[in-house]
Amino acid sequence: MIYADNSATTKVKPEVLEKMLPFLQGQYGNPSSLYAFAYDSKRAVENAREEVAKVIGAKAREIFFTSCGSESNNWVIKGVASKYRDKGNHIITSCIEHPAIIQTCKYLEKQGFRVTYLPVDEYGSVSPEDVRKAICEDTILISVMMANNEIGTIQPIREIGEIAKEKDILFHTDAVQAFGHIPINVDELNIDFLSLSGHKIGTPKGIGALYIRTGIKIDNLIHGGGQEKNRRAGTENVPYIVGLGEAARLANENMAKNIEKLTAMRTALVERVLKIPYTKLTGHPTNRLPGLCSIIIEGIEGEALLLNMYNEGICASSGSACSSGSLDPSHVLLSIGLPHHIAHGSLRLSLGEDNEPGDEIKIAEAVEKVAARLRAMSPVWENGKPMWE
Ligand code: PLP
DSSP states (O other): OEEOBTTTOOOOOHHHHHHHHHHHTTOOOOTTSOSHHHHHHHHHHHHHHHHHHHHTTOOGGGEEEESOHHHHHHHHHHHHHHHTTTTOOEEEEETTSOHHHHHHHHHHHHTTOEEEEEOOOTTSOOOHHHHHHHOOTTEEEEEOOSBOTTTOBBOOHHHHHHHHHHHTOEEEEEOTTTTTTSOOOTTTTTOSEEEEEGGGTTSOSSOEEEEEOTTOOOOOSSOSSOHHHHTSOSOOOHHHHHHHHHHHHHHHHHHHHHHHHHHHHHHHHHHHHTTSSSEEEESOSSSBOSSEEEEEETTSOHHHHHHHHHHTTEEOBSSOGGGTTOOSOOHHHHHTTOOHHHHTTEEEEEOOTTOOTTHHHHHHHHHHHHHHHHHHHOTTEETTEETTO
16 A cells, blocks of 8 residues: 555654654653652753754743644634724634634624634745735734645745734634655744644654743633643643654654655656646645645546555545545635536645655556546546546
8 A cells, every 4th residue: 555645644653653652551641740759751851842942933931732724723713803803803814724713703703702714825835915915904914824735735824924913913823734744944934833633643643732922811711720821621642742842853854855856756757747638737836735735636536546546456535535525626726716517626745754755656557547447437428538627
């Protein structure tokens, strides 16, 4: 099997598991307890905080552990909304955010907030000028993702951060797909809040964090005990936090090497697949995540593509794993202007550190084979082209 679905989740790294194991076995002390045995857990959590902070140029005390990227996104959007309601009730985001942002914003709309969902261009890029134009007297938050999970486009975060700073508006970025994959510095980019998740960089699923810039207060999402400096209640998930720390350290250490390797493999994969007639790369041609490519293969249904790719030994996805099960094309593909019948044939291939050079050729060969087989059976494919051509 070749696993080419690393944007959905990644394999747990052996080094990560090794660091976690003591805390799943003998080291079960509660970090809040006062005796020496428990202090080992506390120290391990604080070390992990340091490692996560380093990846984004933050201070350890600005990192708050959560259960996942979705929780981090919920916390920041709801936490800003309730804290700053007196100041205003307008939020700016984009129409291609992950559901953990879009659905949270929809929920807030029901509570009386106003949300602007900015459009994107054909590459899925938000225009900083559109952000500027959308700002009103009552805008309290701008939330634009760093890199898109379906098409891989990296957003102009620096420019948006500058506008947010100039207008004195809080700025959040959902960096779940970017964290540990591309360089990020929260100070240089003027980011006030950043969401991240462990399972995209080699931890088990179910651990995340939110970066909150020093001095900024938001309301809590999870109320209860005094963990995480009274900001996120719940006894710390020590083994998973330790795992996130190790995964962050490794990601930081290997980032340059991985960017080079994955960019080369993804470029070769795209070049080869685009030789198939009536195919198209979605997302920005260059300003994109190193390992991710999303390709449209006209005349074929995404579902059939996936199942047939799996029969060829390749794990991939269509649109986003989060929307699988639905037969509608994803909101991202529709937002970049693809008509329904074309958006249906999307295939997302996301390479990761564990992929070996040469995998990209095997994947491309499988795509060629599957595309030919499915087009031969497709009711919308005639004489070597789609019916709409
Ligand atoms: N944001 C983005 C951009 C994502 O890709 C994902 C997961 O795919 C999430 C948020 C949610 O993260 P989690 O799975 O940790 O809840």
